[in-house]
Amino acid sequence: MPGPDPTRPGVLHLDLDAFFAAVEQRDKPSLRGRPVVVGGVGGRGVVATASYEARRFGIGSAMPTAQARRLCPGAAYLAGRFEAYRRVSAEVMALARELSTLVEPVSLDEAYVDLGARTDGLVPDPETVTRVAERFRADVLARTGLTVSVGAGASKLVAKIASDLRKPDALVVVPPAEQEALLAPLPVRRIPGVGAVSAERLARHGLRTVGDLTRAGETELVRLLGRAHGSSLWALARGIDPRPVVSEREAKSVSAEETFGVDLTGRSELEHRVGQLAGRVTARLRAQGLAGRTVTIKVRRFDFQTLNRSRTLQHATASTREVTRQARELLAGLEVADGVRLLGVGVSGLTEYAQADLLSDTEEGPEDAVADEPGEEAVDELRIEPTEPGWRPGQDVAHDEHGPGWVQGSGAGRVTVRFEGPHTLPGRIRTFAITDPALHPADPPVYQPEPPTTPDPPPSS
Structure with missing residues (x-):
């Protein structure tokens, strides 16, 4: 399969912002604007996603939950809801497939899109890509209530790096003529395949940024890292990445x-x-x-x-x-x-x-x-560990008298529930015995989307 057109910024990288935590804040009004950490909540748990409010305390993905609790004891620590995340992911991926027939989901919250695979004659020049991507971001917000950061470039490498530059809720389009200047000041670890050992070896020779790599030249990189790794790194440092966008079937x-x-x-x-x-x-x-x-x-x-x-x-x-x-x-x-x-x-x-x-x-x-x-990817990074048999913090529940809500916590034979939903005000709190027959597990609440935005612009002449 041929790679993307290197003369057009036609590859998009879509990345939902703090995805798991954002879904929790959307569905739980009392958590909006508060630090939220999703992941394993037990003694051996690991953070899957931290909201941007939690990141200000130094909490990040793959951090032990015990360490996160020490950094921010007042955050909401939730075990995660796969069904809710899958539902939102499916909605976003469906919108992505309206952009192009060639979509490569990377995980629940990330995907690549090749606009060059469209059949309507659209030319992915920077102005058109900007319009298409902004409309997509607006549609995602209207449909799901979530923000998505989008990077656009002539390759997967540039698109992914661009999507991360101004998160959250940003769009960065990189014309091919500007990609080397964009990459130059970045640390070498931003290049795929450069791990700690390679980065240390490069640093010993004064090569700490991507720009340092391009100035060093291919011969020097091959001498330091070997033929295969050195030549590949030389190409990636200049934004050259021939990998095609592949569909799920591939x-x-x-x-x-x-x-x-x-x-x-x-x-x-x-x-x-x-x-x-x-x-x-x-x-x-x-x-x-x-x-x-x-x-x-x-x-x-x-x-x-x-x-x-x-x-x-x-x-x-x-x-x-x-x-x-x-x-x-x-x-x-x-x-x-x-x-x-x-x-x-x-x-x-x-x-x-x-x-x-x-x-x-x-x-x-x-x-x-x-x-x-x-x-x-999601299964690997989200460890769900119940704190009480049958009840997990963040779990959707319904009570015969009080209606739908979610578990705030449980222990000592009791479970505390806050009754609210994505379209309510912050709700009231009640505590029940964990065996209360009126309290039941429930499906995730339904988010009511806004009307979609206008259709695609006409193809460029």
Whole structure:
């Protein structure tokens, strides 16, 4: 597949601002303007997303939740609501597909769009791209109540860097003639593939910014980093990134992971979790009309050692039963008695799935009827750890007398609920026994969107 047109800023990178936290603030009026942290809420939890109010305290993604609590004890710490995030993500991705037939979702809150794939004759010059992107941002706000930052450039690299320059709620369009000047002052770590070791080696030779790399030249970078890495870095430093925008159908793999609040040691429990993860993966495969030949499991042991095992089949499959069986056999070959803190299942070697798998899945038993879960990026970064059996902070609930609300916290046999929604004023608080029969889990509240904006402009002449 050819890459984007290097003479036009036709690649967009869409990035919803503080996505998980923004959805929580939208649906919970009492949290608007307050620090909100979404992620694992238990002792081993990790921050998935922090609102911009929380970031002012130094809280960021991948930080241990315990550390975040020390930095900002007054923040709202929520376990996260996959269903709500999936719903919003689907709405945004649908709007993105109105921009072009070529959309590459990266995670629930990020995607690339190639405007050059449009069939209406639109020319992605800077002025037209600006109009299209601003209209898209307005549509996202009207439809979901959330802001999205957009970067536009002649490549994925430039578009992604641009989307992050003025967050939140910003648009940055980089004409190809300006991309080297944009990149020059940035630290070398902003270039994909430059990790801590490479950055330290470059710094020892006085190469700390992207501009330093371009001035050093390809020969010097090859000498320092080797032929493949040095030549690639030389191209990226000048904004040259030939990677095409690929649709979901061309994804290389589909996977799901789960991190446990307490290490699991029982093999039967791990096998059960493998079945659940396989169900998530195969549901996503079937939804995209895909199957895969290689089944992989990922096991992170109690001592943080990560083990990966894979098996390639003679035929592609999207059968939950088949993927579960293969993954469990791979698990059987690993020593897990000392404890497992993370478990993952993936399928790669993707292709259009066969009719035989459609039929076989209709015959799978109740154990395999597992609901779909979000993409691998979201599953990997959002650890959900209940604080009380059955109730999680942030969880949607409904009470027979008081109506819909959400769990503020629970403990000592009690659960505290605030009754409010996305279109109400901050609501009242009530506390109940965790076994109160009038209190039930509920679906996420429905956000009522505003009318869409005007249609696309006519193609440039």
